[in-house]
Amino acid sequence: GAGVSQSPSNKVTEKGKDVELRCDPISGHTALYWYRQSLGQGLEFLIYFQGNSAPDKSGLPSDRFSAERTGGSVSTLTIQRTQQEDSAVYLCASSVRAPNSNQPQHFGDGTRLSIL
Amino acid sequence: GQQLNQSPQSMFIQEGEDVSMNCTSSSIFNTWLWYKQEPGEGPVLLIALYKAGELTSNGRLTAQFGITRKDSFLNISASIPSDVGIYFCAGQKETSGSRLTFGEGTQLTVNP
Numbered sequence: 001g002a003g004v005s006q007s008p009s010n011k012v013t014e015k016g017k018d019v020e021l022r023c024d025p026i027s028g029h030t031a032l033y034w035y036r037q038s039l040g041q042g043l044e045f046l047i048y049f050q051g052n053s054a055p056d057k058s059g060l061p062s063d064r065f066s067a068e069r070t071g072g073s074v075s076t077l078t079i080q081r082t083q084q085e086d087s088a089v090y091l092c093a094s095s096v097r098a099p100n101s102n103q104p105q106h107f108g109d110g111t112r113l114s115i116l
Numbered sequence: 117g118q119q120l121n122q123s124p125q126s127m128f129i130q131e132g133e134d135v136s137m138n139c140t141s142s143s144i145f146n147t148w149l150w151y152k153q154e155p156g157e158g159p160v161l162l163i164a165l166y167k168a169g170e171l172t173s174n175g176r177l178t179a180q181f182g183i184t185r186k187d188s189f190l191n192i193s194a195s196i197p198s199d200v201g202i203y204f205c206a207g208q209k210e211t212s213g214s215r216l217t218f219g220e221g222t223q224l225t226v227n228p
Contacts, residue, residue: 107158
């Protein structure tokens with residue numbers, strides 16, 4: 001479809017393993033965002049990309065978390081040495097970046113990450 | 117951490133009733149948005165507000181951007197069972213290209 005696509009939809013892994021989560025934004029959307037949603041909570045900002053650069057990565061909770069974006073499109077969020085508190089739904093959103101123009105963020109369905 | 121206070125946390129209503137929920141903030145936002153989230157899915161945008169005092173409708177939904185730019189409310193009229201879900205408010209400092217700050221959500225249950 002034409003929406004934000006995330007994969008995998010579910011991921012179960014053992015504590016200490018590394019995981020990679022993928023986001024494919026809406027075609028033509030230059031801005032891409034990662035958020036984390038813990039059970040029963042609102043969304044918590046992680047990082048924002050404009051093109052391939054990240055002007056705001058202040059929400060990354062620790063140096064175990066990193067993200068990259070290549071070709072101004074697909075982004076990967078990597079969590080190293082996973083801990084149980086990393087269990088959450090990781091959501092990606094994208095929007096058009098247009099100065100002086102109202103451009104809301106549209107979300108994918110997320111990756112549900114469970115750390116055993 | 118969270119800067120938006122959303123209330124109520126949950127609502128249990130009968131089909132046909134009207135619903136109101138609101139968000140307040142200690143800081144100013146230049147954009148307010150309302151999203152709905154259903155189980156296993158990402159948030160879906162319902163209404164976006166870009167001007168202080170703006171009142172916008174989308175079908176049975178009406179939302180307003182408070183004139184102080186520190187609050188917003190969402191009303192749902194004549195609720196139906198498919199309105200069930202979690203409703204989130206979100207504030208944004210700029211119209212695009214900046215993070216969203218979310219409220220904790222309002223869980224809405226509609227009894228047929």
